[in-house]
Amino acid sequence: xKGLPQNWLTEGLIDFEYKKWxxxxxxxxxxxxxxxxxxxxxxxxxxxxxxxxxxxQEGKTQLQGAMPKKLTGAxxxxxxxxxxxxxxxxxxxxELDAILSFSIPKIRQAxxxxxxxxxWVEAKVSxxxxxxFPLYRREGYLLVQxxxxxxxxxxxxxxxxxxxxxxxxxxxNLEYLEQQPVTLMNTYEQIKLNLVKRYRELxxxxxxxxxxxxxxxxxxxxxxxxxxxxxxxxxxxxx
Numbered sequence: 001x002k003g004l005p006q007n008w009l010t011e012g013l014i015d016f017e018y019k020k021w022x023x024x025x026x027x028x029x030x031x032x033x034x035x036x037x038x039x040x041x042x043x044x045x046x047x048x049x050x051x052x053x054x055x056x057q058e059g060k061t062q063l064q065g066a067m068p069k070k071l072t073g074a075x076x077x078x079x080x081x082x083x084x085x086x087x088x089x090x091x092x093x094x095e096l097d098a099i100l101s102f103s104i105p106k107i108r109q110a111x112x113x114x115x116x117x118x119x120w121v122e123a124k125v126s127x128x129x130x131x132x133f134p135l136y137r138r139e140g141y142l143l144v145q146x147x148x149x150x151x152x153x154x155x156x157x158x159x160x161x162x163x164x165x166x167x168x169x170x171x172x173n174l175e176y177l178e179q180q181p182v183t184l185m186n187t188y189e190q191i192k193l194n195l196v197k198r199y200r201e202l203x204x205x206x207x208x209x210x211x212x213x214x215x216x217x218x219x220x221x222x223x224x225x226x227x228x229x230x231x232x233x234x235x236x237x238x239x
Contacts, residue, residue, distance in 0.1 A: 003029075003041075004049060009056070009099060016098045023103050030110050034117055038220035043114040050107045057100045060093075121221060124214045127229045130188045130207040137234050140206030141195055142174070143188060144226055147213050151179040154191065156199075159234045170231040174223075208233070 004026040030042045138159045145152040156175045180191055192207045210226040
């Protein structure tokens with residue numbers, strides 16, 4: 001099994017036992033990834049699945065509340081009237097209810113585990129500027145190094161900032177350039193100077209060093225965390 005489709009709930013056979021098996025098999029995959037400290041794409045997928053299911057459940061609750069009802073009596077102790085829905089859920093909707101009631105807590109639990117892992121990784125990494133920090137920081141270079149490795153991976157980045165409904169969001173384009181060893185002669189500052197000489201369209205680039213104390217999966221954990229921290233830094237400085 002590879003991942004979980006976004007429409008997994010409604011595609012194919014809508015049966016509680018079948019969907020339960022599909023979800024549990026997916027969550028076992030997620031657990032294996034988290035066990036080896038691999039965060040992505042599993043964490044972002046869990047967030048999207050959780051949003052989809054809770055939105056569907058909320059929408060169904062709202063739909064049920066809008067259904068026509070018949071007054072059946074009164075509860076004098078609670079001082080409220082009692083109603084009965086004139087439109088009853090059919091078998092398919094009851095099956096969906098059961099699947100949602102089972103799936104949402106399971107995904108929430110896995111999501112919490114992923115967030116805890118993300119916070120643990122964040123506590124073991126740092127993002128710091130290299131050299132003089134320019135006013136314009138939406139373009140520049142990102143150096144990524146694991147503390148036990150001699151080489152630093154060098155990227156060129158560009159952050160796009162946009163607003164939606166009064167909130168600021170950021171996206172990032174990251175282009176891999178090369179690896180360079182970090183030595184007494186080839187320091188982070190020297191690497192930055194060499195980049196300035198080679199790529200003259202950025203004469204005074206913002207340059208960040210992302211340093212990790214961990215040996216985590218690079219593509220699935222360290223690089224995504226570096227990108228998120230860099231976007232957050234640029235958005236904060238641009239506020």
